[in-house]
Amino acid sequence: MASSSSSSVSAALLLCLLLAFHGVSCAAKAKHGSGSKKTHHSPPKPHAPSPLPAPPATIIPPPVATNGSSNSSSPGAGDEGWMDARATWYGAPNGAGPDDNGGACGFKDVNLPPFSAMTSCGNEPLFKDGKGCGSCYQIRCLSRMHPACSGVPETVIITDMNYYPVSRFHFDLSGTAFGAMAKDQRNDELRHAGIIDMQFKRVACQYPGLTVTFHVEHGSNPYYMAILVEYENGDGDVDQVDIMESTPDGSGEPTGQWVPMKESWGSIWRMDTRRPMHGPFSLRITNESGQTLVADQVIPADWEPNAIYSSIIQFD
Ligand SMILES: *[C@@H]1O[C@H](CO)[C@@H](O)[C@H](O)[C@H]1NC(C)=O
Ligand SMILES: *[C@@H]1O[C@H](CO)[C@@H](O)[C@H](O)[C@H]1NC(C)=O
Ligand SMILES: *[C@@H]1O[C@H](CO)[C@@H](O)[C@H](O)[C@H]1NC(C)=O
Numbered sequence: 001m002a003s004s005s006s007s008s009v010s011a012a013l014l015l016c017l018l019l020a021f022h023g024v025s026c027a028a029k030a031k032h033g034s035g036s037k038k039t040h041h042s043p044p045k046p047h048a049p050s051p052l053p054a055p056p057a058t059i060i061p062p063p064v065a066t067n068g069s070s071n072s073s074s075p076g077a078g079d080e081g082w083m084d085a086r087a088t089w090y091g092a093p094n095g096a097g098p099d100d101n102g103g104a105c106g107f108k109d110v111n112l113p114p115f116s117a118m119t120s121c122g123n124e125p126l127f128k129d130g131k132g133c134g135s136c137y138q139i140r141c142l143s144r145m146h147p148a149c150s151g152v153p154e155t156v157i158i159t160d161m162n163y164y165p166v167s168r169f170h171f172d173l174s175g176t177a178f179g180a181m182a183k184d185q186r187n188d189e190l191r192h193a194g195i196i197d198m199q200f201k202r203v204a205c206q207y208p209g210l211t212v213t214f215h216v217e218h219g220s221n222p223y224y225m226a227i228l229v230e231y232e233n234g235d236g237d238v239d240q241v242d243i244m245e246s247t248p249d250g251s252g253e254p255t256g257q258w259v260p261m262k263e264s265w266g267s268i269w270r271m272d273t274r275r276p277m278h279g280p281f282s283l284r285i286t287n288e289s290g291q292t293l294v295a296d297q298v299i300p301a302d303w304e305p306n307a308i309y310s311s312i313i314q315f316d
Contacts, residue, residue, distance in 0.1 A: 082199040085169035087139070089178035090121075093191055097121065097174040103160030105133035105266035106228050108215070110159050110174075114207050114231065118180065121172035122158045123165035132158050133267040134236035136205040139171060141181045141190075141198040148186035149196070155203060157236065166195065205236035211314045214283060214298060217268060220305040222276035227261070227299075228268045229285060234315040240286040241269040248278050252301060258284055279303055287315055 091097045096110045096117035103110060103119070104127070110119045120139075126132050135158045141149035154177065162172040179187030181198065190196070210231045217226035229238055242258040261269040271277070280297035287293075295311035303309070 081201045082140070083169065083201060084167075085139075085171055085198055085200050086167040086195060087141070087171045087173055087178060087181075087198040088166065088195045089173045089175050089191060091175055093175040093179065093188070095175050097160055097172075103266075105130065105159045105161075106217075106268045107133070107159045107230065107266075110157075114210060115157055115159065117174050117176035118154065118156045119159040119174045120156045120177055121160040121162035123162050123170040123172075125169060126158055126171070127161040130263060130266045131237055131239070134158065134205065134230070134232065136203050136236050137171075137200045138203050139173075139177070139181060139198055139200045141196055145197040146190060146193050148182045148190040148193075150181060150183040152181075154180045157205065169200065171198065171200065204234050205232065207231045207233055207314075212285065212293070212295065212311045214295070214309045214311065216299065216303055216305055216307050216309065218306040222278075223274070224270065224272050225277060225281075226264055226268050226270040227283070228266075230267065232285070232287065232315055235288040237267065237288070238285045239288055239290075242284040242286075243271055244282040244284070246278050246280050246297075246301065250278075250301075252280055252297075254280075254282060254297070283311075285313075291315065 091099065094117075096115070097103060097119050098110075101109050101111045103121070107115065109115075111117045120137070121127070122132055122135075126135070126137075136155055137158070138153040138155055140151055140153045142151045143149050156171070156173065156177045160172075162170060175191060179191050182190035212232050213230045215228040215230065217228060220226050225243075227241070229241060232238060241261045243261050244258050245255050247253045247255055259271065261271045264270040279299055279301035281299040281303070282297050283295045283299070285293055285295070293313040293315065295313050298311045299309050
């Protein structure tokens with residue numbers, strides 16, 4: 001454990017490292033993803049104090065329909081609600097973005113279902129300091145933007161962050177997602193453009209057949225627990241996570257007290273205590289609409305770090 005005097009220094013150092021690393025892996029430049037070998041580094045160690053400062057007061061509000069006549073900011077409302085953005089791409093041409101198939105949200109194996117490489121970095125109005133992790137967007141580009149564009153909407157999930165936006169809304173897409181906006185057989189041609197104008201709108205996420213899943217992160221222990229929350233239908237991200245321990249007598253009886261977890265980074269929530277925590281643990285998640293779901297004793301008393309615990313809960 002770092003002393004408090006050095007912790008702000010190490011936090012600043014981590015922030016610098018984070019910025020430097022992401023300048024390589026998820027930056028504005030994206031001409032040819034395959035050109036130079038890019039290295040991706042993991043986000044900061046969960047043990048560290050949150051390296052990102054509190055959200056500044058100037059965060060741009062989340063996207064809503066710009067056209068005043070379309071009254072709905074609700075997802076998927078017909079052909080309305082498209083907003084302008086610019087797209088770049090990074091990583092391998094048919095890859096999922098980062099070399100390690102992770103990203104600043106903490107998701108793993110984003111090349112595999114359900115993400116299936118249809119992933120993107122978002123700049124701050126999309127990433128929202130991690131709150132945007134797991135959000136789903138339809139993206140499209142029209143033939144006036146590039147002749148290879150199909151105009152057909154594709155859905156991507158925010159799994160990473162970009163730090164050097166080229167426009168107010170900037171999707172730094174995986175090579176796969178960028179190419180998916182093209183007409184048949186013209187993916188490579190579109191990727192060759194490197195940077196294009198595009199459109200996007202927020203949509204509800206759908207993970208058919210999947211329930212909300214909790215990944216207890218590597219490094220968790222009885223005094224520190226970090227949990228990645230994945231696969232929420234709807235928002236795709238959660239606004240709050242609360243945890244309930246069991247009583248220390250080993251009976252497995254819940255204490256009856258919900259304790260708020262702290263957003264650590266990306267979609268990872270953490271809890272630090274001075275005394276050991278006792279499982280089984282229940283988790284309560286709250287979505288953007290304020291609806292809560294309880295995963296009753298989803299993490300057993302003999303839990304282990306780096307393990308996945310599936311719930312039976314899911315937002316509608
Ligand atoms: C919204 O779109 C409608 C129809 O395309 C158009 O007539 C109207 O001027 C637009 N309003 C704004 C505020 O852009
Ligand atoms: C938006 O909806 C409200 C109530 O539903 C309505 O009063 C208002 O006129 C609508 N505005 C536009 C621009 O359609
Ligand atoms: C929040 O959860 C409720 C209940 O499952 C669901 O009806 C609602 O659509 C969700 N809200 C969002 C924004 O996803």
